[in-house]
Amino acid sequence: MQSYPQGGGMSMEARFFSFVLALVVCTCTGASYRTANFIVTASTATMAKQVAHAAEFYRKKQAIEWLGYEIPKWQTPCPIHVKSGRAIGAAGSTSFSFEHGLPSDWEMHVQGTPARILDSVIPHEVTHTVFASHFRQPLPRWADEGACTTTEHLTERQKQHVLLHKYLSSGRGIPFNRMFRLSQYPTDILPLYAQGYSVARFLIAQGGKQMFIRFLETGIKSKNWDNAVTKHYGFSDLSDLQLKWNDWVRRGSPKIQLPSAKTQLVSNKLTSK
Structure with a gap:
């Protein structure tokens, strides 16, 4: 759910959970994987890598489809914390703040089954970051x-x-x-x-x-x-x-x-x- 300092938004079937609950993710020791714009922490190396590559894929895809151009590389990568499991409802939240008209202090949390994280939660949350990078201000909810x-x-x-x-x-x-x-x-x-x-x-x-x-x-x-x-x-x-x-x-x-x-x-x- 978004707030400003800005959040991306809860999504899918777990939307009724509170923002605090959406942030209850796996912060224990796990595997990490880094790309140009994301640092992913997940319970397994495979999941971390899949989420990171999916995030980069949708970052480029959504920018081109919605904006008509690929957004530049961020100055600092966006951390993504993943909580996955077969019985976990799909949900996500993304927070960031605007400094001098530019989004910063990214933080993304995603949860759900591996399939729903990759085909629904990540596209949804990453699109929030694409919009923030373009508009540089909050959008109507x-x-x-x-x-x-x-x-x-x-x-x-x-x-x-x-x-x-x-x-x-x-x-x-x-x-x-x-x-x-x-x-x-x-x-x-x-x-x-x-x-x-x-x-x-x-x-x-x-x-x-x-x-x-x-x-x-x-x-x-x-x-x-x-x-x-x-x-x-x-x-x-x-x-x-x-x-x-x-x-x-x-x-x-x-x-x-x-x-x-x-x-x-x-x-x-x-x-x-």
Whole structure:
């Protein structure tokens, strides 16, 4: 779960655990493995090596997909503490602070089965660090957690889809004019993850990941999310977006035909001006 000094976010089925519990990881003697940007500590040398290479892989992959460029090597590597086991729920947390506009003091904790750590927790948590490196400031909670959740394994994303309907049907949905301005986690945190994921998925389907980043840049800079959603997606305001999104969710969140790569490139150039 993120706080500032900044944290990455709990994820997957163990989100309901407190931040403190998420930090209860294996700090005893174990194996370590170092790469250019990460130092991983795990119970076995094999797991430490797998996590380190996965982290480097997703650091590059997510940066290119979301930002369009590979982020530079960090001045200091990010420590990753791993707690793995067959009966451990998947979860993660990442903390960092901003100094002179640059993220520093990285600290990442991941837990779960080896498979879920490698295909869900690491992609999610590493994407937080990619966003921090690019934006150099906190993101709205829904956007950060929602976008990072899109990087998880299908089984984890499906859980959020099911939870979303549960929260919406029980009156726990968050109005967009409130959700888009949340800089801290709300008391009722679980709907934020499910709804943030769904809204991020809906917007990304309209124009791709890099347009989503341009949209966030505009909204953060102007603090006018109504204008940002109009400029980048053509909705009249947040209320219009919420109505369209609600209709999409009621129809089962069907796949939206993504614009062609050429169309996305032209659109990204236009909206970045």
